[in-house]
Amino acid sequence: MTKQYLAAIKNRRSQYALGKDLPLAEQEVTELIKEAIRQSPSAFNSQSSRAVILHGAQHEKFWEIVKNELQKIVPAENFAPTEEKVNSFAAGAGTVLFYEDQDVVKGLQENFALYADNFPIWSEHSTGIAQFAVWTALAEANIGASLQHYNPLPDAAVAAEWKVPASWKLRAQMPFGSHQGEFSEKEFMADEDRFIVQ
Template identity: 60%
Template sequence: MTDTFMDALVKRRSQYALGKNLPVSADDVEKLIRKAVRLAPSSFNSQSSRALVLFGEHSDKFWKLTTEKLREIVPADAFASTEAKMKAFAAGAGTVLFFEDQDTVKALQEKYPLYADNFPAFSEQSGGMAQFAVWTALASVGLGASLQHYNPVIDEAVAAAWDIPSNWKLRAQMPFGSSEKELGPKSFIDDEVRIRVFR
């Protein structure tokens, strides 16, 4: 494990104050996301994770769509804070939508029936690793991001807006952009509570 990798882990935080000032080009961000998704591990090397990368107007469109879908279910007297949150996400330079390919999951269930019940969970774990890989990669070049979950409320609208294959299941959304606010210190619970070591 290199210091560079550990430094990237330290930088990876939930940043909600996002801006559109990318420290690197959009092309470089795209390449970084592609590489992170490609290199993220997956069970049985299934490579089940899929990503939709939205920049600029497409990202704005996504958060407007999400706002309108939430308006249908959030009580009117509580909607102002929800709308403010959507505007904060839209203030970023882009959004990554993460999906898991259900055809890949089904194919593995058929090929390995002994583990059939486990493959949906394996897929979720693979998706989590892809999300973590992308988030850490973005942090490594100075981009802020956070991970959101507005699925399944937005699933059908997203599929229609960007012609998403029916076998792609939306699992998470990651708005990203320039970090417009310094983050405070992060608190940690005692390692002894979380980690046990026997030698």
Template identity: 55%
Template sequence: MAVQDFEAALQKRRSIYALGNSSPISDEDLVTLIQDTVKYSPSAFNSQSARAVVLFGEANQKLWNIVLETLRKIVPADNFSSTENKIASFAAGHGTVLWFDDTEITENLKKQFSLYADNFDPWAEQSNGMAQHAVWIALAQVGLGASLQHYNPLIDDEVKSTFGLPTAWRLRAQMPFGSIEAPAGEKEFAPIEDRVKVFGLEK
């Protein structure tokens, strides 16, 4: 892959909120793509504690229904229609990737390598974020839009009981994806010289 292709792939990934139910590739191919992307993403001590749960069809509707009914209990009724519309926009997609950390792995590493104990929680988050970013890019490459949502921890228990997931898994993010029904909004960039410092460059 030429470096320009890599840059183009990075740029193609955006937060897409107007999602549709169709997909340019089969669900089987999509699952393989997500599996490979998670597999080849790095993690601290090669811990591989990130977990992805891919929801399609009924399972996806169940998820967004859990979010809707959970929020209904806490959002004032007169403000609820905007919440309802937002959740409906995620449910309108083709599927969702749920991102978890398997805390059993992270807790074991803390015990095993006590010198680095304080680092394992942030490393688990960083590793999870790397896998999330990679999958987000992969989805964009096949023409699927996605965004990153955080209804955790409100929905954790019900999500885990609904899908029969281990209690030790901690929900970190929800990534609804689908066909791109409207392009991403404008994005502002901070001056890159303020963000990337260079020393010792030979001219």
């Protein structure tokens, strides 16, 4: 079991060459994402992680919003590489928008005042775990993905478009789709610089 789990983690890589030909039906992908988030641990079992799961045209609309927001801050003469990058995400089949519910965080701060300063930090832990769980689950299903952080640029437009509750804070975006390219070799820093074992 341990070897299988580590193999799954190793299989999770950033895929930037995405296509729309998924090996699973749309509903199966949705359920996979939901279950991965459901099973992700959180401090005090707060279950603060939220997600907006976009498929097809809705997914493409999200990346159009991102592109429109980027055009406001990137000079026109330099926009071509940015547009190319955003288009590569839109070329996929879907996107998961990861949120953390700030009402949950505030409630925990009020109910457990002793740990109040830690709950925002633990919320960030929760979303990171949820993102990793979804990413690994998608990789296991032979679906490519990468993790992006265009927030807070599109936050307001996205909230209006998909009626996202005001208490949800956007933390990351994960475009996903079929594998349309190979992975580059992954390099690791030296263990002696990263680990202390006593």
